[in-house]
Amino acid sequence: MIWIAIRMLTGDAQKFYGLVFGIAFSTLLITQQLTIFVNLLERGASGVYNVSSADVWVMDPVSRTTDVSYALPSTALDKVRGVPGVEWAVPHIRAQASVRTKSGDLEGVAVIGVDDATLIGLPKNMIEGSPDVLSQPDSVIIDDVGMTRMFPGQSPIGERLELNDQRAVIRGIADATPSFTSTVVLYTKYSQALNYVPGTRNRLSFVLVGAEDPSQAKALSEKIERETGLKAQTRDEFARDGVDFIIENTGIPLNFGITVALGFIVGVAIVGLTFSLFIRDNIKQFGALKAIGVTNGKIRKMVAAQAALVGFVGYGLGVLGTLAFIWSFSANPTFKGFYIPWQIPIISLVAVTLILALTGWLALRNVLKTEPAAVFR
């Protein structure tokens, strides 16, 4: 009977494709929106992930994220270095600046000053050039977002910029995870960064710390807090704070939540309507089957098989659509590094199962309440 059920469904091509479209559309909307949501949230932690060597971030107690920070006095660096368990501690500055390109365009950029001696604070990989270029005068390294945005279709290497009225020359391109706002980032040495950003009494944004025993980073952060009175967080904690900051301070979760809910509702509407039409069109056949002697249990299995087929094909197409979306935008720095966390297809699968269970149940009710005697009327 399952074979008959499948043939009944696929034999009505219009409705079959309608059902598959409904499920595929829902899956695509839910999976794609959740994927963008999660990846955007993770951008809140990109500043932390780009500095892979730091085990602990030390900051002013009011600082919240890499982008929302309050400057420390320069003495903080020495205080941290004096804490037992700290293998190394380096200064890190993050500031906003305006840059004017050769063509006269103005762009807001983030200037990140990394340790002069060790260059800790730079992203791990370079697209072009090497970290050593920062030893040359007025050198900056631009990230790939900046390359695409400020120098589309050309190499930025050797380009001169006017950075807060100072001369800067791009000598390398960093392979960095873009920030939540996809701001252009210019990396330079700490001492150079102090020249580029407006002078205030305190300008040290963070102290980056390497632990003697990285597995004890949490204990070290607590010790630093106790002994310096500063706020210290492990890499993972600080990354989490960046994500939480976006969740708490933007409308993104609500907006994406609404879109995901709409995906579910649209799925229920399209699939529910089409499934009901399909059942209504075949109600005489179902009635005849019941009269002939097909039990309600077998009818349930038939409708379940139809729903399962629609779900299998529609869900597969929806997930493939999301993969195609991610793949087709992978060259765009805004979507750089986007991936589909394994939990998201499972969430979509649960949503699709709910849609099919709900609509299948509604459709099945019509079949089950159809009296076999109706076929004689």
Added chain:
Amino acid sequence: MSQAPAICTRGVTRDFTAGQQTITVLHGIDLDIRAGELTYLVGESGSGKTTMISIMCGILWPTEGEVKVFGTDIYELSDTELVEFRLNNIGFIFQQYNLIPAIDAASNAAVPLIAQGMDRHEARERAVEMMAKLNIADQADKLPNQLSGGQQQRVAIARALVHEPRLVVCDEPTAALDASSGRRVMDLLREVAVAEDRACIIVTHDNRVFDLADRILVLEDGKIIHDGTEMPEEH
């Protein structure tokens, strides 16, 4: 011709409720249908013949009364047992055929066997054999919409007989046919559906084929007003 009662109804009454009103469609019908006969159930629209046939084949519960089909009190069976009883003992030919449009003619004819659990390919082979008896084996691979009305009806007849039921119930088989086609269908039914151990009941009001019946039961206002081999004069 066997005189053994295939169907025995005693005091069958059926009420329908419409709003506050209860309408009695059948009034305590006592009836014996014998195997080996082509029995017509005749009556005007609203006379209760559809209700009567539905009750006799186990798809509509009577309000009161008893229905025995080949000795089994079918309304004493559980729901599942009754469904199984229908599957194994009754063949249905519906007025609108109700063939499944997405499967070919042979598969349509094989539906009762598939529902019984037979392998699909084996069931289809058996269905083709039955279709051969009805001279439509060459149409086995066609979808219902590729068949003429007469061919679809033969597929429906094949479906009703493929699992060799002991009772065949047929609803207005000639309603959409011209006189000669209607008589051919009735001849065909007599040939394939009537047997010593099988009862065949046909609901009809087509007076062009009344002469082909072995027995004619006339229903009027929920009562059997005539039981004979010919239609009464006033009809």
